[in-house]
Amino acid sequence: MNSSKSAVTPVPTSALTPSLKRRFGSMLYEAMLLFGILFIAGLIFSTLLQQRNAMYLRHAQQVWLFVVMTAYFVWCWSHGGQTLAMKTWRLRLINKDGSAIRTKNAVVRYLLAWFWFLPGLALAWALGAQAWMLAIIPALNVILWALTAYLDPERQFLHDRLAGTKLVDMAEIEKPEGKRRWYH
Numbered sequence: 001m002n003s004s005k006s007a008v009t010p011v012p013t014s015a016l017t018p019s020l021k022r023r024f025g026s027m028l029y030e031a032m033l034l035f036g037i038l039f040i041a042g043l044i045f046s047t048l049l050q051q052r053n054a055m056y057l058r059h060a061q062q063v064w065l066f067v068v069m070t071a072y073f074v075w076c077w078s079h080g081g082q083t084l085a086m087k088t089w090r091l092r093l094i095n096k097d098g099s100a101i102r103t104k105n106a107v108v109r110y111l112l113a114w115f116w117f118l119p120g121l122a123l124a125w126a127l128g129a130q131a132w133m134l135a136i137i138p139a140l141n142v143i144l145w146a147l148t149a150y151l152d153p154e155r156q157f158l159h160d161r162l163a164g165t166k167l168v169d170m171a172e173i174e175k176p177e178g179k180r181r182w183y184h
């Protein structure tokens with residue numbers, strides 16, 4: 001077992017699921033952090049390959065950015081169960097049994113999480129969407145995917161249920177008895 005995984009304290013399986021508000025706050029913060037990570041990765045790619053315009057090696061750059069994003073999420077989830085944003089919002093990803101996430105589960109969750117966006121984008125593309133429809137259709141997809149939390153008795157999103165993972169509220173686990181956090 002690798003030392004970073006063994007350092008993660010086990011979480012009780014009865015740990016509370018974070019509120020939707022906190023999960024969406026974490027996602028928004030994650031998007032801002034990802035912008036910086038992907039900007040640097042894109043800069044490295046374009047500098048090393050002397051990319052002179054956006055169309056030169058465009059598909060290779062998209063694959064590169066996908067690999068970088070995959071590595072970021074899979075590594076963070078399988079080495080402590082938290083990305084940078086999840087640490088800030090005190091959320092942790094665990095297996096259903098409370099154990100630390102394995103790399104396989106992290107990869108499955110990452111790929112399933114793309115269902116937040118891909119069906120809406122594919123539908124917009126298939127319909128030949130223009131202007132406002134390019135935003136509305138994927139936004140509706142995100143809303144519908146978010147509503148999957150209400151189908152689960154533990155309020156986990158569908159991709160977590162399918163991947164066998166669970167988001168837990170570390171603030172509730174680590175707080176002193178009787179204290180309420182301001183962000184609930």
